[in-house]
Amino acid sequence: MQLTGKITRDSLMTLEAYSKYRKAHKADVIAHRKLRSVALGDHITLQFESETTIRYQIQEMLRIEKIFEEDGIEQEIAAYAPLMPDGGNWKATMMIEYPDVNERQRELARLIGVEDRMFVEVEGQPRVYAIADEDLDRENDEKTSAVHFVRFEFTPAMVAAIKAGAGVKLGCDHRNYPAHVTIAAETLASLAGDLI
DSSP, rough: OOOOOOOOGGSSSHHHHHHHHHHHHHHHHHHHHHHTTTEEEETEEEEEEEHHHHHHHHHHHHHTTTTHHHHHHHHHHHHHHSSOOOOSSEEEEEEEESSSSSHHHHHHHTTTTTTGGEEEETSSOOOOOOOOOOSSOOOOSOOSSSSSEEOOOOOOOHHHHHHHHOOOOEEETTTTTTEEEEHHHHHHHHHHTTTO
16 A cells, blocks of 8 residues: 555555455554554543555445445545544544443443543643544534544644654543553654654
8 A cells, every 4th residue: 555645546546456455464454553542541442543544444445335436436535534644633533432332321421522631742742632523523412422533733842742752641631531541652653653
């Protein structure tokens, strides 16, 4: 999968080429996704997106839906490309996971607004709170969604600090889910590669 910095119809593989690529590289993409996943406590995971993960998702949707016409390809790009970081931010899929359905319903009601209380804290810099669900509102008065899309915007000083090796914490200060974790060095190295 050739990374270009921008996903266009012409930069995607044909269904036939992708089928061959997928067989040879699926394990690599899964490892990349795992590297960029950060567990926050026992029930929230952030999957930080990259060009690799978004390009793979688009190619998977084209394959599954057998989309090969220009309009359909452009619709998939329009749906997923906004989730790709653009050099000054990190973007992530946030998943709230409770295996028991009753517990999940109860906790999603207790966690209304949790997506807005997610933060990244770069060593020596102020916290950056998530900008959540820009595409559509994913909660109501009764509960939040189990999946959110979040973006963390960084100042040039924060980008420089991350690239220079500063420690970075991921956290949440929602009253019903206080948690924070230091992002592991290998994960942080991958995330730092998203910044320019």
